[in-house]
Amino acid sequence: MRTIVALAVTGLAGYLVSTAQAQTDPTRESTPATPLSTTLGVVVFPAKGQTKDKQATDETECYAWSKQQTGVDPFAAPVTQQAATQPATAAPPAKQQPGGERLRGAARGAAAGAVVGEIANDDAGEGAAIGATAGVVAGGAHKRKAQAQAEQQAATQQQQAAAQSKQAAADQTAMFNKGFSACLEARGYTVK
DSSP: OOHHHHHHHHHHHHHHHHHHHHHHOTTSSOSSOHHHHHHTOOOOOOOTTHHOOOOOOOOHHHHHHHHHHHHOOOOOOOOOHHHHHTTTTTOOOOOOTTTTHHHHHHHHHHHHHHHHHHHHHHHHHHHHHHHHHHHHHHHHHEEEEEEHHHHHHHHHHHEEEEHHHHHHHHHHHHHHHHHHHHHHHHTOOOOO
């Protein structure tokens, strides 16, 4: 008798749980909560009275067909285009030795200062010292300016590569959606 009561209680509990689930989720069906077409950003209308289950089956089959035809899987992780756009043998830009700009600036400044000092005071040594100091400052400023330009150029190139990658992904998704839509239209759906 205990076994029968235990089975009855277990059966009743299972029934109550399934009834409660059905009452709390009245849209619960065998089809997915969000149709595949909605996830892809495509609106599909069953123009020939297809059921939700039939539409879900057709969408799954058209997804596989479009993926096979276009070679695009919109749910796969995007492939970065950066590796494909940059040559494998490209070396990073060579960095100059520290102090090279300042040293060259000092040499140019000393030479110019020596000439000016000789003409102005008959003292090439003092003119060279003043010119060298000015050259070091000018060389450092030139180096900082060149570094800033290089950093700006690298940032611009990175932004352009990201924009190109994003556009390529959008183009691939559009191509996939065209195939997906064509397949569904052939099965009697209106697709927008």
